[in-house]
Amino acid sequence: MRVHFIAIGGAAMHNLAIALHLKGYEVSGSDDAIYEPSRTRLAKHGLLPDADGWRPELLNDKIDAVILGMHARADNPELLKAQSLGLKIYSYPEYVYEQARNKKRVVIGGSHGKTTITSMILHVLNYYQKDFDYLVGAQIAGFENMVRLSDAPVIVIEGDEYLASPIDRRPKFHLYKAHVGVISGVAWDHINVFPTFDSYKAQFSKFIDTLERNGTLIYCAEDEVLKKIVAQHTSRNDVRKIPYETPLYEIREGKTYLVTAGKEVGLEVFGKHNLQNLTAARLVCAQLDVSEEDFYAAIASFSGAAKRLEKLGETAHKAVFKDFAHSPSKLKATVEAVKSQYPQRSLIACIELHTFSSLNENFLNEYSGTFNGADFAVVYIDQKTFEQKKLKPFNGEDVMKAFGNKNLLFYDNPEKLKRYIESFEISDCNLLMMSSGTFGSIDLVTLANSFLYR
Missing domain, CATH: 3.90.190.20 (Mur ligase, C-terminal domain)
Structure with a gap:
């Protein structure tokens, strides 16, 4: 497979390029500017473009797929060339879905906590050496890349509500068609795309609609806005809805302890939202056959994702x-x-x-x-x-x-x-x-x- 990335330097884009390269695909790409750490990481895998700038001459009819990044514009010369050649053009969430069609798909959505919840799940699955793919928005200890694509039966995806690409105005997390979906909370953001809070809230209701038949929705019941969205969403009675709240905990001498089943679990992370995130991660892991006891044993060593506290x-x-x-x-x-x-x-x-x-x-x-x-x-x-x-x-x-x-x-x-x-x-x-x-x-x-x- 030959795949070309327009705007390969983006955080998600360069990680997807590396993942496909490691899978054996022939990968090319371009960007008008590539910054660290993308530049060094692409160079390490031989994927760094020879020069900055858009290069339509790289596009030809032998390319199987073009992946378009959000950083590019609708009048990008490479995009115009790809369209004139009739090449198949994907946003990166679309292409991730193509790679994950036959997997059990877990998608973590919400206005906050997405990266942390995803990272917690990945940490636990990795702790028990489970076979899984993933897409996460930050660097995590124990993981060299932020994207993995293989023949694993499960994929865990951080699902962003921002737009998929310059020519695809759908939110990214609508495209993954989750079997297990999480919404951590809803607080207005991305005003340049969703000019009213109502238009923003509607994207999370639509996310529930995208769940696979007989899917599972895990949501924070302490978020009043989200709780109302879920209560008013009656068109998908086949979806199992599991609410969660902040678990019992104590803070002693600057360390947080989770109080559960008559025992304490010392944590490396802290804060009410992180404890809510932890509960969401536990409920997801239960859907992936990780017991509650095993989850707590693994989560005690989770120290957080990069740039998240x-x-x-x-x-x-x-x-x-x-x-x-x-x-x-x-x-x-x-x-x-x-x-x-x-x-x-x-x-x-x-x-x-x-x-x-x-x-x-x-x-x-x-x-x-x-x-x-x-x-x-x-x-x-x-x-x-x-x-x-x-x-x-x-x-x-x-x-x-x-x-x-x-x-x-x-x-x-x-x-x-x-x-x-x-x-x-x-x-x-x-x-x-x-x-x-x-x-x-x-x-x-x-x-x-x-x-x-x-």
Whole structure:
């Protein structure tokens, strides 16, 4: 099989390219810019394009499939060439489905927690050396790649609600046709695609419709919006619906213990949302013939996925975490998780507004009250991001008003942000850095060490 990737440098795209290469496919690709870690990982497998840029001459009638990434545009010259040749064009979720037609498909959806739930399931299955394929949105300890495709009977997929491709406006998670589906929660996001909360909520109702006949839906019953969506969804009486809630737990000396069946399970992860995620993962694993006892034995060693409350360093009185949180619900949950885990310590919480939704003036008020759990709240925006996303910029006063926090600090200069954080001299204090961006290319490991050991 010959497969060509348009926009091969994307996080999901380059991992899928590597997975197909490892499966024995002949893979080519291109992109207008490829950044780390995609560049190094593609080069390692001999898949890095010779030069940046779109190259229509790479397309010919001997190519069996073209996989189109979301980064490309509808007028991309390679896409136009593929269309003129009549080649079969897939979005990456479409192609993953083609590879998984004959497998039991588990799809993890929701506005938050998708990566963590998927990672927990993968960790447990890997712990018991089960044979399975997967697609996950972060690097996980024990897994070299973020995508695996083989002859395994099961595939576990992190199901994103964003659009499949520039020419396929369906949400990705609608295309996988799950046998077992999970919805972790519903909180408005992707305002550039779903301009109203109702239009966003509708995608999760449609996801239930895509489940295979006699499928299973596992959902968080503590999310009132989601609970209402499931209750009102009556067209699929064949779908078995399993609700879940936060399990019993205790926190002692900065460590969380799960209280179950008369015994405690010490965990490496923490926070109410992570405990909900853990319960969702346990219920999925039960569908894959992993007993409750075996699940707990394996999950005790799960330390988290990259950038999901990832600990960058710790001393006896301080800790530094980075997290992918960017939406209001994720921000609030992450701040509360760190504060609950270390109630005796002050918390400096900093978020970079980086996504289309977070930088949209019509969406900004959704952040109201989300920072109230932090002792010191900081918002950073790289002004270049407004230009790149072609959005109307706003200033620090706009941000403070929207967040409803008069003590909030605003920075648009990374050096000033760095100096502010390094100036802290509080002895018992944690630092939480949240972004889907790079904080203006600040080296967070160096910053963490400076904060911890000054």
